[in-house]
Amino acid sequence: MSGAGWNVIRCSACSTCHGHRKTGRSCPHCGQKLPSDAEIVATVATAAELRIEVALANTPEELRDMLRKRLEKNDALFQPEEQISFKGLPKLLLDAKDEHGIVTRKSIIPILEKSGNSLDVQDLIDLAESQGLLVRLNTDCWQLLE
Numbered sequence: 001m002s003g004a005g006w007n008v009i010r011c012s013a014c015s016t017c018h019g020h021r022k023t024g025r026s027c028p029h030c031g032q033k034l035p036s037d038a039e040i041v042a043t044v045a046t047a048a049e050l051r052i053e054v055a056l057a058n059t060p061e062e063l064r065d066m067l068r069k070r071l072e073k074n075d076a077l078f079q080p081e082e083q084i085s086f087k088g089l090p091k092l093l094l095d096a097k098d099e100h101g102i103v104t105r106k107s108i109i110p111i112l113e114k115s116g117n118s119l120d121v122q123d124l125i126d127l128a129e130s131q132g133l134l135v136r137l138n139t140d141c142w143q144l145l146e
């Protein structure tokens with residue numbers, strides 16, 4: 001048993017988990033007095049971790065994996081690589097356009113290569129269209145919206 005951080009404790013009376021600095025004296029859910037040897041489900045260092053662990057501990061076992069995956073997936077949304085490609089996109093298209101604001105695959109490819117971005121030229125165009133940065137004029141010709 002650790003004195004530092006937070007413990008996730010399971011109440012033996014109502015089976016609900018809660019967080020406590022040490023072992024706690026009574027259950028905040030049902031008021032039952034907790035024995036000094038109450039079940040400690042997990043020990044964490046921060047209040048933020050505690051919130052996740054309590055949520056997981058109070059989730060039915062068969063749903064826990066799904067919840068944990070969802071929490072991990074949320075983290076994956078904030079990969080720095082993705083932010084760079086979004087941020088650099090308008091600048092890249094500005095460099096690739098001609099004097100009429102027209103871009104083609106041929107005009108984008110050298111700029112894309114120079115930027116060191118690993119995006120495929122078609123993926124880049126799809127992305128720009130979905131962001132409302134480009135409007136297709138014909139099969140290989142897009143108008144840049146500024």
Ligand SMILES: [Zn+2]
Nearest residue numbers: 011014027030
């Ligand atoms: Zn309880």
